[in-house]
Amino acid sequence: MSRKTSGKRGGPGPATIGIHAGSPEPVSGAPVVLPVVQSATFFGGTGEPASQLLYSRHGNNPNQALVGEKMAALEGAEEGLLLSSGMSAIAMTILAALPEGGHVVSSRHLYGATRALLEDELPKRGITTTLIEPESKADWEGALTPRTGVLFLEVPTNPTLRVFDPRVPAEIARDREILLAVDATFASPVNIRFADLGVGAVIHSATKYLGGHSDLVAGVVSGSSGLIERVRGMMKLYGPAPDPHTAWLLDRGLKTLQMRVAQHNQNAMELANWFLGRQGVAEVHYPGLPGHPDYDIASEIMAGFGGMLSIELEGGGPAADAFAAGLELALLAPSLGGVETLVSQPRHTSHIHFSETMRVDLGIPDGFVRISVGLEDVEDLMADFGRALAGS
């Protein structure tokens, strides 16, 4: 048994949930922290229902189950399921929700691997996708077919930090009884609780903010019990289960999620304002800036504007390369959401397989630099970025 901590209105707040939800009962002599249960299998198989059999590929090892329960409480969803990566969470959710020959309508603003999954991989399995610009209800409706079973959206978008309103596709999904899945990685459950906005499947790359220390790869999906059972069914067959130690590390990360994200929000907001109008900086993309195209929506649905920010340098690719080379504190690496500030150029990382024309069309011209603002003292980051800008 575990301590139930619900994220429902009037219940405990996200900091409390992050620390306590799913933790073991406080029985005298029991450990305060659930140890890593490094066991593939568990005693059983003596006539109990199949759903009660524990096996680590089924995602019900105690460490995996604890994280699932904590995530469900953080999201305000019925159930959560931990998988081995963000990509496996996305892939298993889409496969679980679609019939043979199913169709997806997705925002075209996607993480590179998600786009490749939808455009290149799933069509080989008979699943097709129509990519849209998700500005209005008409944009979504115009792409629906009788076989559409999933609407897919990423908020905020990587790396352009657009904030599209999930309530628009949520209404369509509800009316048609299909699934709206949202990749909520950039927001984290601290900044947006998507289930409250009508989203059926809330997906995270737990590799990022949830883990928070750039030391694990995992993914999570939260939603109704029915959906999670179907995704678990896919996980049992395809096998992307996380190992117990990863689940344990992730739980440790979740205990400080609220505090970390609050500080990421603050550091990024200060840095975004600092970059505005600096010499050599053509654009600053941050949803907390009043000049951002989605500032109004972001202000409405986000508790904080997040730790991700992007800039465009006037000198294009060469300026961005020089800027990156001039950094001493901020580190050059893909990925995001860790305690250390990470800088990357999408044209060298997530969008490396896109042509320059496609990148420009997506709002990622050469000279575009993505910054995952970490938890260092923000003055130190400003000094580092100031030096790098001066040399770019």
Ligand SMILES: *Cc1c(COP(=O)(O)O)cnc(C)c1O
């Ligand atoms: C990193 C990321 C993913 C993929 O997650 P992995 O854990 O690396 O599989 C998916 N979506 C977004 C927005 C990401 O940032």
